[in-house]
Amino acid sequence: MSQFFQIHPDNPQQRLINQAAEIIHAGGIVAMPTDSSYALVCHLDDKDAVARLRRIRGVDDKHLLTLLCRDLAEIALYAKVDNKQYRLLKAATPGSYTMILEATKEVPRRVSHPSRKTIGLRVPENRIALALLEELKQPLLGTTLILPGDDVPLTDADSVRSRLEKQVELIIDGGACSLEPTTVVDLSGDEPVLIREGRGAISLFGF
Numbered sequence: 001m002s003q004f005f006q007i008h009p010d011n012p013q014q015r016l017i018n019q020a021a022e023i024i025h026a027g028g029i030v031a032m033p034t035d036s037s038y039a040l041v042c043h044l045d046d047k048d049a050v051a052r053l054r055r056i057r058g059v060d061d062k063h064l065l066t067l068l069c070r071d072l073a074e075i076a077l078y079a080k081v082d083n084k085q086y087r088l089l090k091a092a093t094p095g096s097y098t099m100i101l102e103a104t105k106e107v108p109r110r111v112s113h114p115s116r117k118t119i120g121l122r123v124p125e126n127r128i129a130l131a132l133l134e135e136l137k138q139p140l141l142g143t144t145l146i147l148p149g150d151d152v153p154l155t156d157a158d159s160v161r162s163r164l165e166k167q168v169e170l171i172i173d174g175g176a177c178s179l180e181p182t183t184v185v186d187l188s189g190d191e192p193v194l195i196r197e198g199r200g201a202i203s204l205f206g207f
Contacts, residue, residue: 002165004157006173009033012131020170021135028169029053031145031160032132034068035125036096036182036199037153038160040168041068041142050111050141056167058148065111066098066120067139068129074139075099075121078106085187088205092185094125096178096199100186111141118188128174144181152179 003023005016024030027049029042040057042049044067054060069075072089079101081089089099103112103119112119121139124130133140146153147163154160157173164171183200186193192205 002161002168003170004161004173005170007128009174010127012128012174014131017128017131017135020132020172023170024132024136024140026169029056029167030170030172031154031157031164031168032129032172033126033157033174033177034096034129035094035178036144036180037155037177038145038157039068039142040145041140044111044139044141045108047110053141053143056164057143057146059143061110063143064100064118064120065141065143066122067107067111068133068142069121069123069139070130070133071123075101075123078104078139079119079121080104088187088192091204092200093123094130095123096125096180096182097204098122098182098184100184100188100195102188118186120184122182126174128172146181153177153181155179 007016024043027046040053042053098120100118100120103117107119144153156176160171180199183198184195185205186195194207
């Protein structure tokens, strides 16, 4: 049975953020709001939690998961970033963008793309997500909360609770989210490539 925390979207209660971090450190999977839709997240280094997150989401190990980071400095630890990429990242963070970049050795092999050695990264513009990342002092591994058979992501905590109450350790109610997932842009080549148009404006990357 999941725990259910109501966390203020503008002023997250530190006591609840601390408890959420403890649940993640203990191997729990958390459904939480972001600046796009709800997401499923777990500890980056917990192999069993990552496997369970993939099962809930209904995706195999070829599906690219995303690192949710606190800031640009943390992105640069997990991805190789040149000056051109840095300027684009600076303009797009925090925000509803997922950027695909070449992974560094800090990224566990099981969570980077198996053939291309790339990883998706983002800095969410959501105070609950950022407070949790700050408490953890490391990225979360996450994925948009679209369940098998669904075409759109879940956008409110009550819907998440009715569908996942027995499959995740914690559901964070931080208010309703957008139906749109993030905009995904591949920055690993010479020029940006639009992979998915979502909530973030694509004009930022010259499309």
